[in-house]
Amino acid sequence: MKSSINVIILAAGLGTRMKSKRAKVLHRAGGFTLIEHVVRTSSGITPPENITVAVGHQAEQVRAVLANSGVRFVEQSEQKGTGHAVMMCGAALAPQDGLVVVLYGDCPLLSLATLKELVERQAAGEAAATLITTRLADPTGYGRLIFGERGELESIVEQKAANPRQLEIDLINSGIYCFRADLLWKHVTKIQPDNPAHEYYLTDMVEILNRAGHRVEALEVANSEELLGINTRVELAAVDKLFRERKARELMLAGVTIEKPETVTIDSGVTIGMDSVVEPFAQILGRTGIGEDCRIGACSIVANSTLADRVQVAPFTSIADSVVEADVHIGPFARLRNGNRVAKGAHIGNFVELKNTQFGAGAKANHLAYLGDAEVGDKVNIGAGAITCNFDGAQKHRTRIGKDAFIGSNSTLVAPIEIGDGSYVGAGSVITDPVPPEALALGRGRQVVKEGWAKNRARKRALDPPTS
Numbered sequence: 001m002k003s004s005i006n007v008i009i010l011a012a013g014l015g016t017r018m019k020s021k022r023a024k025v026l027h028r029a030g031g032f033t034l035i036e037h038v039v040r041t042s043s044g045i046t047p048p049e050n051i052t053v054a055v056g057h058q059a060e061q062v063r064a065v066l067a068n069s070g071v072r073f074v075e076q077s078e079q080k081g082t083g084h085a086v087m088m089c090g091a092a093l094a095p096q097d098g099l100v101v102v103l104y105g106d107c108p109l110l111s112l113a114t115l116k117e118l119v120e121r122q123a124a125g126e127a128a129a130t131l132i133t134t135r136l137a138d139p140t141g142y143g144r145l146i147f148g149e150r151g152e153l154e155s156i157v158e159q160k161a162a163n164p165r166q167l168e169i170d171l172i173n174s175g176i177y178c179f180r181a182d183l184l185w186k187h188v189t190k191i192q193p194d195n196p197a198h199e200y201y202l203t204d205m206v207e208i209l210n211r212a213g214h215r216v217e218a219l220e221v222a223n224s225e226e227l228l229g230i231n232t233r234v235e236l237a238a239v240d241k242l243f244r245e246r247k248a249r250e251l252m253l254a255g256v257t258i259e260k261p262e263t264v265t266i267d268s269g270v271t272i273g274m275d276s277v278v279e280p281f282a283q284i285l286g287r288t289g290i291g292e293d294c295r296i297g298a299c300s301i302v303a304n305s306t307l308a309d310r311v312q313v314a315p316f317t318s319i320a321d322s323v324v325e326a327d328v329h330i331g332p333f334a335r336l337r338n339g340n341r342v343a344k345g346a347h348i349g350n351f352v353e354l355k356n357t358q359f360g361a362g363a364k365a366n367h368l369a370y371l372g373d374a375e376v377g378d379k380v381n382i383g384a385g386a387i388t389c390n391f392d393g394a395q396k397h398r399t400r401i402g403k404d405a406f407i408g409s410n411s412t413l414v415a416p417i418e419i420g421d422g423s424y425v426g427a428g429s430v431i432t433d434p435v436p437p438e439a440l441a442l443g444r445g446r447q448v449v450k451e452g453w454a455k456n457r458a459r460k461r462a463l464d465p466p467t468s
Contacts, residue, residue, distance in 0.1 A: 004098025011105030012056025030243025031267025037108030081199030128214035142172035377403030
């Protein structure tokens with residue numbers, strides 16, 4: 001069945017009610033843009049090459065967001081309604097048989113299960129089309145479904161055109177359809193812009209197909225939240241909240257402990273292994289993957305990173321675009337910026353910052369250090385206050401520290417530089433030259449002690465007090 005399903009996603013609109021310079025479908029909820037959510041769900045019923053996205057406003061930005069998805073694009077240069085957008089996609093779809101599903105780029109909550117049910121209902125029956133509907137306690141603003149005596153859908157009446165009896169109907173039009181492709185393309189050109197907006201409305205297809213002697217059916221969805229569209233920032237926040245709640249529930253049912261889940265932010269694409277713990281106010285973002293038996297401390301942020309099993313992230317730690325191997329301890333108040341790889345059993349303590357650094361197995365930097373563009377060997381000890389000077393004002397340079405080396409507190413390693421295996425750097429040193437293996441490097445001024453100096457100074461001040 002998958003090879004005979006084409007999906008059209010309408011994503012060309014301005015989204016003026018969002019009050020934003022950014023196209024509506026490019027706003028984010030649950031960690032992804034709205035259009036990404038819809039494409040991901042669509043990919044569950046058909047290959048990406050069978051998904052066509054109708055773009056218009058900020059088309060290039062939408063294309064860029066979906067550049068690696070494999071979907072196709074059709075540009076709707078003039079936004080003349082949903083029917084017009086579908087017509088624009090017609091020439092791009094091949095083969096012209098099978099089924100065509102029409103979705104919207106601003107309706108990200110539709111589940112894959114519901115989408116599959118829609119396709120299966122249409123494929124199994126004789127109807128020309130099936131649309132999704134739901135019951136709303138307050139259907140104000142939505143089109144209402146009008147059914148015939150045999151249960152077939154006869155028409156969709158918009159709110160403004162409905163009479164008082166029709167306004168009492170609580171079954172609404174979601175705008176999500178599954179058509180027989182041959183009948184859609186045969187009749188879609190019969191849609192006319194004979195309405196106050198002079199637009200081509202896809203809803204007219206219900207009456208057009210009925211006049212042609214074809215049946216249209218409705219699939220009622222119990223969970224109306226799935227059909228929520230987004231038009232304002234208020235609705236965006238509500239949908240984001242639903243995504244977060246869904247994700248937290250999914251993880252907890254899979255064996256993850258989330259303390260105070262209402263305070264935690266976890267993106268839809270995150271994975272977390274069994275028996276891991278997420279403390280209050282943590283944020284786990286992007287495509288982060290966390291292994292089993294880990295702990296993510298309160299108020300920590302982990303973004304687009306991979307953490308292996310038994311990693312301990314203490315509170316108020318930030319990790320981004322990094323790979324952390326098993327049994328590592330990080331934080332509290334540590335920062336891994338980007339491009340880091342921390343090997344098994346390493347310790348990174350409070351107020352330590354890593355950037356583009358390979359940190360060896362069993363190595364330690366427990367306090368107040370900066371390691372940028374560095375390669376730190378296994379079992380190295382980095383003292384408090386040690387830094388790598390990796391930037392000369394124009395270029396970045398690397399520091400290489402061999403295994404089992406000891407870098408004393410407040411050492412300054414001026415890159416490019418290499419510290420040999422097993423060597424020592426004395427505390428307070430400024431090191432500018434390579435250090436061979438198993439050597440001691442000192443780079444500081446000689447200490448001078450003047451005995452009695454303070455006593456003599458005090459006596460002098462007593463004899464000759466300073467004037468005010």
